[in-house]
Amino acid sequence: MSFLFDSFEGWKAIIEEKKVSLFQPVIEYEINEKGSEEQSILLGLEKALDVMFDAVDSGLTEDMVSRSGMINNGAKKVYNHGVSVLGENFQKVIARALAAKEVNSCMGRVVAAPTAGASGIIPGVLYTLKDIHSIEKKTLVEALLVSAGIGLIIDNKASLAGAVGGCQAETGSAAAMASGAIVYCLGGDFLQVSNAVGITIQCMLGLVCDPVAGLVEVPCVVRNASAAAIAFSSAQIAMAGVDAVIPVDECIEAMGEIGQSMEERYKETALGGLAATKTGKALSKKILISDIQILGEEEVLPEKPSNKAC
């Protein structure tokens, strides 16, 4: 049986025992669990990477206005603005994460990584990393494998769904996956990758899911940008050998614990947080369809015909 990605501790043990690179057990997991072949796994990830980078490019070149109007070509404005608050690369990573996520909000093609709501983070981060450090495609694919391994552990120990764990589970997990990928691409070892993931989670803990009008637009799009920034800040800290103090597995468990005790109104129901503000409610009223025929108590639809299984 292959390693099942239930903890970083286990991941560490297996790469030390087998003396393999971080991404190797991820490939083995997929081969064992899904019966896939190594070649098709790598091809699939190359394709995913292409779709990610295409999303960044189209978000920065094509018209991106969502049906609700809440998303309106923000990425391009950021990319082209004359003032760089923290240097050009910072401006670019923010614009690229926004770009890919705007494509998602505007019915374009993206990779859910790990979810649709967080689909701008890994693309924005990897695009920028490749741009600055000229990372080869092969390394980027390996980094995606590392990200997938991180995602699997979070999935097992906590959750990746906003409806289960709040936004920390979506944008927080994507940021953690991206941060680990950065450290891997820059030659960091297992400890540095784990610290990057742990530190990222420490920064994202507690974030609630409160999408205005229930649409994956506000605050989702800007959270993709901030999550990308946090992925870089955590990678910078971890690369320098600064310790996360709380081990990464325990950070993830904390995320699971917080997610469990979060009230329902902060879990994609659009009943709390920003969605429940005065403006959030007004927007919801304006955007959502109000011309609905509401069935009364007696007016139930006919029962479905009965089934006889055999």
Added chain:
Amino acid sequence: MAKRSGIFDMIGPVMIGPSSSHTAGVVRIGRVAKRIFGKHLAIESVQITFYNSFARTYEGHGSDRAILAGLLDFKTDDARIKNALDLATQESISYTFKAVGNASIYHPNTVKVEVQGNGRSVEVIGESLGGGVINIASLDDFKADFSASNHTLIIKATDERGVIAFISNILAQENCNIATMSVSRKGKNDLACHVIEMDSGIPQITMDYIRHINWCKELIYIPDIDF
């Protein structure tokens, strides 16, 4: 136990935004309706009703475009989904949308599709269960309950003794493994609808053979809906 996630659940799927339950799932329901209606038959008009949670959000999430995209037989990652309203008009399909709330017997994310054209009409009710997974709850008032991710065979037949045994026998001869099989009927000795989900497809000649048996009123075969 739930199936373990794979790496393409972490880095994937490749999809059209904004959300898999409002886009991919709805496209797949539309595609099933198109296949049931007839892959090569031209649709003239379609009435689409969004229920419950879908009723309020279908426009903001683009599910109106998604359902038409499915009826145009687009796949879930087709970049044209975004333009499906215009593309449907270009294909001379006339469409209307309706929103109905509080339909408590339906799943929160339910859509009903009524398709007409060429003197044929079909009604399909589909549920989007999340992550792009769907359940076709009924077709033409028969309870159906299939996911369309296997190979699906739908046979409408007069309600006679021995039909079920006959069908399963033929499929066994074709070495075809049945994953699920269900029968729903309007009344005793009336029409019955058999829905069979299979792990693999069956040859054309076998379908033609079943079609010519006199209890068989209609046979529809839907291969894996994502291909």
